[in-house]
Amino acid sequence: MERIHQGRTMDRSRPTRRHVLRTGGLLLGALGAPALLTACGTTAAADRAGNVLRVSQPGDPKTLDPQKQGDMVSMNVLINMFDTLTTRGRDNRLHPRLALSWKATDARTWRFTLRPGVTFHNGEACDARAVAFSIERLLDPATKSPIVELRFVKGVTVVDRLTVDFHTTVHDPILPAKLSLFGGVVVPPRHLAEVGDAEFADHPVGTGPFTYVSWQRDHELRMRAYADHWNGRPAVDGLVFSPAPNASSSLAALQSGGVDLVAGLTPDAAQQLEGYGGVSLDGHTGIRTAYLSLNTLERSPLQDRRVRQALNHAIDVPLLIKAVLGGKATETPALVPRGAFGFDPTVKPFERSVETARALLADAGHPRGFATTITASNVDANVAEALSGLLAKAGVDARVNLLDPGTYSARLTSDNRGALGPVYLAASTVWTMDGASIVQSNVRSDRRQSRWHSEEADRLIDLEELSEDPAERERAFSDLQRLMREEAPFVFLYQIDNIFARNDRPRWTPGSAGVLAMESAEVSR
Amino acid sequence: MSAPTLDKPPTPAETTPRRTGRTGLLRTVLRRLATALFVLLCTATVSFFLVRLSGDPVKILLPPDATAEQENVLRASLGLDQPLFAQYLDYLWGLLRLDFGDSLVYGQPVSEILADRLPATIELAAAALAVTLVVAVPAGIFAAMRRGRGSDHTVMTGVLLGQSTPPFWVGILLILVFAVWLRALPASGYGTFANLVLPAVTLAVYSVAVVARLLRSSLIDVLSSDHIRSARAKGFGPLKVVLRHGLRNASLPVVTVVGLEVGNLLGGAILTERVFSWPGVGQLTVEAISNRDFPLVQATVLFFAATFVVVNLLVDLSYSFLDPRVRTSR
Numbered sequence: 001m002e003r004i005h006q007g008r009t010m011d012r013s014r015p016t017r018r019h020v021l022r023t024g025g026l027l028l029g030a031l032g033a034p035a036l037l038t039a040c041g042t043t044a045a046a047d048r049a050g051n052v053l054r055v056s057q058p059g060d061p062k063t064l065d066p067q068k069q070g071d072m073v074s075m076n077v078l079i080n081m082f083d084t085l086t087t088r089g090r091d092n093r094l095h096p097r098l099a100l101s102w103k104a105t106d107a108r109t110w111r112f113t114l115r116p117g118v119t120f121h122n123g124e125a126c127d128a129r130a131v132a133f134s135i136e137r138l139l140d141p142a143t144k145s146p147i148v149e150l151r152f153v154k155g156v157t158v159v160d161r162l163t164v165d166f167h168t169t170v171h172d173p174i175l176p177a178k179l180s181l182f183g184g185v186v187v188p189p190r191h192l193a194e195v196g197d198a199e200f201a202d203h204p205v206g207t208g209p210f211t212y213v214s215w216q217r218d219h220e221l222r223m224r225a226y227a228d229h230w231n232g233r234p235a236v237d238g239l240v241f242s243p244a245p246n247a248s249s250s251l252a253a254l255q256s257g258g259v260d261l262v263a264g265l266t267p268d269a270a271q272q273l274e275g276y277g278g279v280s281l282d283g284h285t286g287i288r289t290a291y292l293s294l295n296t297l298e299r300s301p302l303q304d305r306r307v308r309q310a311l312n313h314a315i316d317v318p319l320l321i322k323a324v325l326g327g328k329a330t331e332t333p334a335l336v337p338r339g340a341f342g343f344d345p346t347v348k349p350f351e352r353s354v355e356t357a358r359a360l361l362a363d364a365g366h367p368r369g370f371a372t373t374i375t376a377s378n379v380d381a382n383v384a385e386a387l388s389g390l391l392a393k394a395g396v397d398a399r400v401n402l403l404d405p406g407t408y409s410a411r412l413t414s415d416n417r418g419a420l421g422p423v424y425l426a427a428s429t430v431w432t433m434d435g436a437s438i439v440q441s442n443v444r445s446d447r448r449q450s451r452w453h454s455e456e457a458d459r460l461i462d463l464e465e466l467s468e469d470p471a472e473r474e475r476a477f478s479d480l481q482r483l484m485r486e487e488a489p490f491v492f493l494y495q496i497d498n499i500f501a502r503n504d505r506p507r508w509t510p511g512s513a514g515v516l517a518m519e520s521a522e523v524s525r
Numbered sequence: 526m527s528a529p530t531l532d533k534p535p536t537p538a539e540t541t542p543r544r545t546g547r548t549g550l551l552r553t554v555l556r557r558l559a560t561a562l563f564v565l566l567c568t569a570t571v572s573f574f575l576v577r578l579s580g581d582p583v584k585i586l587l588p589p590d591a592t593a594e595q596e597n598v599l600r601a602s603l604g605l606d607q608p609l610f611a612q613y614l615d616y617l618w619g620l621l622r623l624d625f626g627d628s629l630v631y632g633q634p635v636s637e638i639l640a641d642r643l644p645a646t647i648e649l650a651a652a653a654l655a656v657t658l659v660v661a662v663p664a665g666i667f668a669a670m671r672r673g674r675g676s677d678h679t680v681m682t683g684v685l686l687g688q689s690t691p692p693f694w695v696g697i698l699l700i701l702v703f704a705v706w707l708r709a710l711p712a713s714g715y716g717t718f719a720n721l722v723l724p725a726v727t728l729a730v731y732s733v734a735v736v737a738r739l740l741r742s743s744l745i746d747v748l749s750s751d752h753i754r755s756a757r758a759k760g761f762g763p764l765k766v767v768l769r770h771g772l773r774n775a776s777l778p779v780v781t782v783v784g785l786e787v788g789n790l791l792g793g794a795i796l797t798e799r800v801f802s803w804p805g806v807g808q809l810t811v812e813a814i815s816n817r818d819f820p821l822v823q824a825t826v827l828f829f830a831a832t833f834v835v836v837n838l839l840v841d842l843s844y845s846f847l848d849p850r851v852r853t854s855r
Contacts, residue, residue: 068632070588141602144632148591198633217641218804219715245802248704248712406815410584413591428589441590449589 052238053506053523055516056250057264060218060243065201066185067138070146072429075181076263076516077241080223081121082206084184085112085131086176088433090511092339094176098126098186098207104468107171114162118230120188121211128164132156133189135166149178149432171466173473174341177432181515209234209519218243235522247272250501254279260506260523263516265499267325268382273501274326280504283328283497287512289337289438290427292374292387292491293420295451300372300422306364308488312350314357314394315387315491324386329494334481335438337495339512342435342464342477347485349492357394369395376400376425377408384425398423417451427496431513435477436465443480443489452489554842561834568830569620572823573613581605582629582817603629605819616823625827626820628813635824639806645715646805649798650790652725657732657786664733665740665779666767672745681738688734692793696727696800713802724801728793732786740779744772781840788836792829 061074066082069075085099099112118126135156138145152168153175159165166175178184191205204212209231210223220242225234244250244262247269253259255278265273273279294302294311301307321329333349336342361369376384381402388398401421403411411419412426426449430437442449444461460483463476484490498514508521583600600606604615619626625635664680671677687695703723704712714720744767747753756766798807806825813821 062630063632065632070586141598144599144602146586146588146599148587148595151592151595201633218808245713249714249802252711252714404815406580406585406817409589410580412589413584413587413596415593426589437590448593 050238051236051523051525052240053236053261053518053521054240054242054259055261055263055518056242056244056253056259057262057516058244061221061241063201064204064212064215065197066182066204066206067134067143067145067147067187068201070148070182072431072515073264077221078185078204078206079181079208079515079517080210080239080519081204081208081212082185082187083118083126083208084181085179085186086184087517088177088180088511088513088515090509092433092512094180097180097184098131099179102176104171104173105165107468108168110166110168110172110175111159112164112166114164115230116162118207119228120191120207121205121226122188122191124188124190124205126186126188126207127161128158129161130186130189131164132158134186135183137187137192138183147182149183150175171468173465173467173470174432174434174436177341177434181431181513210239213238229519231519234519236518239518241516251276251279254501254503257503260503261508262501263498263514265501267328267496267499270328270499270501271326278503279501282500282502284500284510284514285330285339285512286496286498286514287337287339287430287433288427289332289335289430289495290383290425290493291332291335292493293424293426293442293449293451294489294491295418295422296489297451297453298418298422301364301366301370302372302422304364305487306360307366307370308491309350310357310360310364310394311391311396311491312488313353313360314396315390315493316352317349317493318352320383320386320390321494324382325494325496328497328499330497332492332495334485334492335490336435336477336481337430337438339495340430340433340435340438341470342474342481344478344481347478347481350485350488354394361395366395369397371397371399372423373401373421374398374423374425375408375421376402377405378402379405380425380427387425413448415448417449423491429513431515433512439480440465443484452487454483454487454489456483457487557838557841561838564834565827565830569617569823569827570613572826573616574609576814576817576819576822577609579814579817582819585817586629625824628818628821630813630816630818630821635820638809638821639824639828642804642806642809645803646791646794646798646807649721649724649728649794649803649805650787652721653728653732653790654783654787656725656729657736657790658783660729661733661736662740665737665744666772668737668741669744669748670763670767672741681741684734684737687730688738690730691796692727692731693796693800695730696723696797699723699727700800713800715802715804720801724797724803727800728790728797731793732790735786736779736782739782743778781843784836784840784843788833791832791836795829 057073057076059073061077062069062071063074064078064081066075066078069078083098085097086094086102087097089095096115098115098118100115102110102112105111112131114126114128114131120126124130135150135153137143138147138150139153152170152172153166154169155167157165157167168175172178186207187200188205192200207230209226209229211226213222213224215221220240223239225237225239227233242259244253244259247265250259250262250265250269251273254262254273255276270281270283273281292311294308296303296308317331321327321331330338331349332338333347334344336344338345361367374384374388381400384400384402388400391398408420412424428438439461441447443452444450444458445453457480460476460480464473464480467473467476498510498512500510505523506521507523508518510516581600583596583603583605587596587599597606604612607615616626623636627633628635628638631638664684668677668680700712700723703710710722711720712723748767753766794803794805795807795810797803798805799811802808806828810822810825810829812818813825
């Protein structure tokens with residue numbers, strides 16, 4: 001291109017061009033300006049000086065309307081601004097919160113007596129009417145609530161100013177437990193009527209220990225201590241929640257003091273934080289329980305109990321926990337996690353032995369093993385691959401099939417019980433702390449994810465779901481765990497720890513569910 | 526989603542009709558606007574049907590232990606039980622009133638959510654544009670002055686490499702080097718200047734290549750023209766010649782391409798934001814897709830399409846308006 005091409009010589013209308021360049025320059029200057037504005041720091045430095053606790057978790061809340069969310073990340077934030085009727089203490093028992101006491105007055109009625117003198121942050125009284133309104137709002141299809149626990153509640157009646165009756169379609173023994181989180185939040189009826197749903201979600205008003213201050217999505221949500229809380233003023237003046245998408249940003253935030261406590265860490269992420277100065281890791285036994293579901297409904301080796309037992313013997317769960325999860329989990333012998341109501345400590349895990357597994361497989365007519373597929377969500381890729389490796393030792397050739405989380409959950413809940421293949425890896429967070437929640441949708445033969453049909457199991461499920469006597473429920477759970485330990489309809493894996501990383505400022509002990517209720521937290525200045 | 530790689534300045538649109546003065550310009554503007562609206566309508570239609578092929582959002586909104594009945598109730602209250610065509614007409618009717626609907630996941634109007642996330646994306650694009658100019662202009666000038674020598678080839682090879690490397694990979698490499706090995710910059714996050722550096726550089730790599738290559742070739746063109754020779758003859762030094770005479774003439778096509786790159790930077794933000802968890806529209810789009818948040822996906826896709834259409838429209842119009850050769854009838 002040495003030569004001049006006739007058509008490409010530039011025209012010389014100077015003013016125009018100069019004009020172009022000048023405006024171009026101005027435009028670029030203007031575009032560059034916002035970039036410089038980000039240089040100003042966050043308010044982290046100011047918080048460090050004060051009595052403020054900064055908590056981060058993997059995500060941001062979806063909405064601040066407590067009845068329009070159904071995920072733990074949102075609930076962890078909202079539990080600080082709203083109170084629930086009951087709460088799960090560190091002793092794993094239910095304790096009073098907005099309700100002082102509760103009892104089943106008959107098979108289909110739970111009566112709750114409320115705490116007197118509770119007010120919302122705007123001064124509105126929190127009484128029986130507010131509770132009834134909250135439950136009705138949750139059940140109203142127009143609310144589009146993703147909260148599903150109150151499926152047996154058909155109505156609420158106000159008995160007097162501090163007494164409400166919950167009416168259910170069948171006896172629901174764990175209703176009080178279901179009211180300890182999502183379903184049990186109480187919202188202010190008068191305020192909602194005045195401002196409407198949208199404004200309420202922008203500026204939530206609850207009865208909780210902290211009041212809403214501000215929220216910058218995907219950056220930080222700030223709250224202030226509520227001095228008039230019925231349980232006394234929280235120990236910290238301010239509470240800040242921020243999302244931390246990955247371990248390296250959490251580490252940087254902990255070391256710079258931008259965050260005091262990091263919650264919801266995966267074992268992977270926790271390993272990346274191990275061994276740094278000023279960062280300590282705490283693991284507490286949690287209630288997210290993982291298992292392999294085996295399809296016994298279609299013709300396959302899995303229909304033979306011996307094969308299912310062999311898989312349980314072959315998968316060395318303690319080794320899996322050590323190698324893949326950094327030791328941050330506990331073996332679960334028969335689906336029900338320890339800490340949950342109904343857990344039977346006398347039921348022991350399978351003995352891990354490749355020889356036993358091979359012998360059982362040979363007995364069942366598979367001396368050379370057999371081939372199958374393990375389906376998992378791609379977030380669990382590491383565990384799925386490790387499971388495949390452990391099975392290979394016993395001669396079982398399990399191909400791993402990974403799906404994106406959306407496809408995985410759609411197939412999990414589809415009406416085709418074989419949609420996720422012969423073996424799939426699943427986990428369930430048993431936040432009600434009751435065994436009923438983990439067996440609810442995958443054992444009884446009429447439930448969606450049930451892939452093992454046993455009349456005895458169905459009978460035991462009915463007992464634990466419908467009995468009014470807790471002792472009877474406990475017996476049913478024990479029998480069910482023994483039956484499942486024998487029939488091995490699942491490969492029982494582990495309950496994963498709640499892992500927290502923190503600097504030296506916060507003092508706080510979580511409960512088994514790992515809920516981030518921070519009213520009891522303290523920080524050293 | 527990227528502009529054609531140009532080594533030559535774009536010639537003024539061949540489609541530009543003969544015009545005489547204002548009315549001609551007005552007619553062109555109107556015609557281009559109509560085309561733009563048609564493009565957006567097609568985008569809205571395609572995104573509407575495509576996103577619905579991805580599956581059922583109710584399955585993601587509700588926990589696995591929800592009953593079929595609960596799913597049906599939610600589906601009905603979200604209007605997802607309506608016939609597809611009825612939903613489509615409803616969507617178009619909403620668009621006419623500039624109502625993009627409510628997000629299925631966040632429960633608030635999609636337009637509000639977009640407005641919340643827009644500043645971060647604009648910030649990132651602006652920073653990337655600044656990086657582009659700061660790097661590409663000197664590189665282009667340098668290469669043009671050293672034309673054909675080793676240093677020219679070195680710069681141009683680097684540029685070509687940048688143009689052909691996918692941005693998410695550049696991003697991951699930068700994180701590895703600067704955040705993991707050197708611990709000099711945060712791997713992700715938002716709010717401080719340090720957070721902005723890596724994503725802005727990642728996003729700028731491709732644009733740097735485009736602008737530098739174009740500037741080099743148009744400078745080389747200009748430098749071989751008559752008035753530059755006479756400037757040289759007057760004894761000006763080479764750099765002075767380039768800066769005072771060459772750059773002026775070479776920059777019109779470059780300004781045009783920079784305009785086009787603004788569209789690219791806003792659109793290219795999807796992958797970059799994802800890699801750096803930057804809380805902008807790009808990250809929002811990915812989240813919306815994985816949540817099957819239909820209205821939100823449709824709105825973000827439409828937003829990116831509109832950005833491109835508007836930027837291209839402006840560039841075309843300004844080009845035909847500014848380049849006198851377009852205005853004289855041929």
